Amino acid sequence: MSAKPPRFGIWALVHGSRAALQDPAEPYDASWGRNQTLVLEAERLGYDSVLVAQHTVNPHDASLDQLEAWTASAALAALTSRIEIITAIKPYLYHPVVLAKMAQQIEHISGGRFAINLVNAWNRPELERAGIGFPEHDERYVYGREWISVVDALLRGEVVNHRGDNFHIDGYQLRPADPFRARPRIYVGGESEPARALVAAHGDVWFINGQPHDDVARLIADVSARPRPVGQDALRFGLSAFVIARETQAQAEAHLEHLFALAELDKPLRERQKANIDPNVVMIQTFAQSPRVGSNGGTAARLVGDYDTVARRIADFHRAGIELFMLQFQPFEADMQRFAEEVAPRVRRLLFA
Template sequence: MTQHNDVLFAYWVPNVSGGLVVSDIEQRTDWSYDYNVRLAQTAEQNGFAYALTQIRFTAGYGAENQHESVSFSQGLLAKTEKLKVIAAIFPGPWKPVLAAKQLATIDHLSQGRIAINVVSGWFKGEFDAIGEEWPEHDQRYARSEEFIRSLKGIWTQDHFSFQGRYYQFSDYTLKPKPVQHPHIEIFQGGSSRAARDMAARVSDWYFTNGNTVEELKKQIDDIREKAKAHQRQVQIGVNAFIIARDTEQEAQAVLQEIIAKANIPAVHAFGDATREAGASTTEGEGNWAKSTFEDLVQYNDGFKTNLIGTPEQIAQRIIELKQVGVDLILSGFLHFIEEVEYFGAKVLPLVRELETQQRVQAKSA
């Protein structure tokens, strides 16, 4: 049983080939639907609250095949009972009215278990390949903000009207509206100033790349202060690639093998694209701005979060993340099904035990 303030756990859905590392290491993870159904059922049985599907339109960086996120999310929801699935969506290929209607229908079919991750985009080559407009960095977040404001309006109002730069609505009513109230949960990612500012104004959840506790605290404090100025609260999720083993030596050996077997051309290509994305931000920094080659072997800096070691070490580090304001751990694994089972059996009970101890201590203080 979880308490209302317990840290939550999500996992990256491997609906994209290549797993969650740009490495030629053996992975007992598969991008097929059958594998993902078994993984989703395993995850909800082992304490995971959310699953996040990925969105890509072009092959690259070791990911040659990709299932579409929204339809794949619905497929997983049909085979699970408790898990909430977050579908990643790009403004641009999706228009707000299509997304709003799709997700409202899925919300009814799943009895309130769909969420959305609005991805502003960082890879220009992908948008060029499909002929989609590619605004400059801050304008991509401005477009995403209009996208989110449009979704909220459609989902909560009748006769919705909106006049933005990118989207316009006039006296529009969607019925039926979603099951969830006030609306379907909205996630977003990013590390730039524009991303944090947007999260503070409109998003329910903010995903950030992996990082040290100290660096995460800076981001979280900034977002929370900005959200407070808008009379809002934003919850925080952080990316982490988890390697839990019986001994620290085993866990570190797995990490070193992943890096040693990195797909070097793919990592360099990914690094070049991310540096271009980071340089396009107003402040010259964004996701991956300070990432090393080793960091980039895991797409979202998951090694930096350092959830690598024994169950006891990982549980303690999760509590440290919680203490600086992290509400959710977005997890990647090498061999997903068996490692999710190991996490549920060995790590999660320790996390809940530490959280209980903290609550008892707080009451007696």
């Protein structure tokens, strides 16, 4: 079991609903106003973290709205007082010196509540149409590993002299330094072999995509056994999951079937999107193994059922080593409140009563 109590976070709705885009109960809304209200309510309800995914254009349909992650995160840092703000970054979109300075500034605005989520990209048009290019899977991880090594050192306040394949940096140092801790926390996503090597070397928390308990336990065992840099704390683990919790199992399964039916309306859009995704991304291969709703594994983690069943499954994941549960819902606001009031207290009783 994780040595730390479970934490619960939410995915910001940066590109609208997570399970189905054409839901009468949750009209499409990726606006700053909705996300601001959502995150402030999550903080009020006791959620510990918010993950702000980064896309410059909507990955489902370029004609749909898309929240900008880094400017929104800076605003959230100023508006909130307790919740951790985790912002995703695709290394090819920002030079490491520029990104490190932005991250350091949001760390100061938040009072030490900021974190980076390193994502090595999967949506081809986002980079190609900007003229950046879209290297092969493993090459993206080579680039990402060099990139994060520079960002890490800059965030620690070090004087950086770096000669690599992609960056040449001479005597760079960022000020003011972080007065709250050594540097903001670094989350890493991805489950391929290069991703696992990267997180073991540079990550603080590994984000695992939603999938069954035994598969998650095997992933944790694999990466936990890998060597860490001298002086680095033990790696911690997070899990993405879509939750459907209701008073009864039948009610939860009925809502799941409802979301499956709504998701069918998005099928033409998903088929177009599929052509833009790198087929070598392990996340995509994992998703193909079972039907699900939600992104990043969604309901594949099987957090669907009555309140007690969902709480028991979360407790089992925690005992396997998951500390942070990054959650999705639909309808988001109503089910986020339901989870905070009905499921989270049950989890804590199971683990600590």
